[in-house]
Amino acid sequence: MDNQWWNTTPSLSFPSLSLSRRMHTLLTAAQLSEGIDRLARDVRQAYGDCPLTVVGVLTGSVVVVSDLIRRLEGPVRLSMVWASSYRGTATRAGRLDLRLDLLPDLTGQHVLLVDDIFDSGRTLEAILADLRGRGAASVRSLVLLRKQGRAEVAIEPDFVGFDIPDLFVVGYGLDYDGAWRHLPHVAALDADDIATGGAAAVDVLG
Ligand code: 5GP
Numbered sequence: 001m002d003n004q005w006w007n008t009t010p011s012l013s014f015p016s017l018s019l020s021r022r023m024h025t026l027l028t029a030a031q032l033s034e035g036i037d038r039l040a041r042d043v044r045q046a047y048g049d050c051p052l053t054v055v056g057v058l059t060g061s062v063v064v065v066s067d068l069i070r071r072l073e074g075p076v077r078l079s080m081v082w083a084s085s086y087r088g089t090a091t092r093a094g095r096l097d098l099r100l101d102l103l104p105d106l107t108g109q110h111v112l113l114v115d116d117i118f119d120s121g122r123t124l125e126a127i128l129a130d131l132r133g134r135g136a137a138s139v140r141s142l143v144l145l146r147k148q149g150r151a152e153v154a155i156e157p158d159f160v161g162f163d164i165p166d167l168f169v170v171g172y173g174l175d176y177d178g179a180w181r182h183l184p185h186v187a188a189l190d191a192d193d194i195a196t197g198g199a200a201a202v203d204v205l206g
């Protein structure tokens, strides 16, 4: 792992080098790839050859959605909605903002809502409630990650890639204050960096 680009960028131009060493890799790119393979198989098993409408939640789901749809054999449509419950450097959810106005007519379609992570579950619950009022033939949900012991809602996603501990994670689409979405793996941020703002500094510099 020491010869990967996120660890070898010269520290002078990328002062977050020390931070990347304090990030703990939870899921490697290879593990994520296997997880997406498994999810794609499970989804196709559940739907058969049915045309599927994948609805991704911007912005965090872009990586999982793009990897997943390329493994889903059979007809797939793609739409995106937008949701945000974080403000800047906060790592606990605040007010939930939703923008669902980009959705096409979903009447009669089999809809699979895809998000990066299921934390309190409030984002998925709110979007699912809206989708269920749009005349779809079926509505199910898939998340790459589910945080243990955090759910505040009665619903569960239908498909889950990985269960992870209650840590703040970045990479593979997930950000901290806008940074780190492009990491090919999933890493937990060091709690001290979050507390002292060290992880925010990398957003500016990295
Ligand atoms: P929920 O509504 O389930 O509490 O939160 C879901 C949303 O919060 C996710 O779509 C994601 O954007 C964000 N989120 C929750 N936990 C984490 C985390 O550990 N890291 C990051 N980067 N985002 C998270």
Ligand code: MG
Pocket: 057, 058, 059, 060, 061, 083, 084, 115, 116
């Ligand atoms: Mg999100």
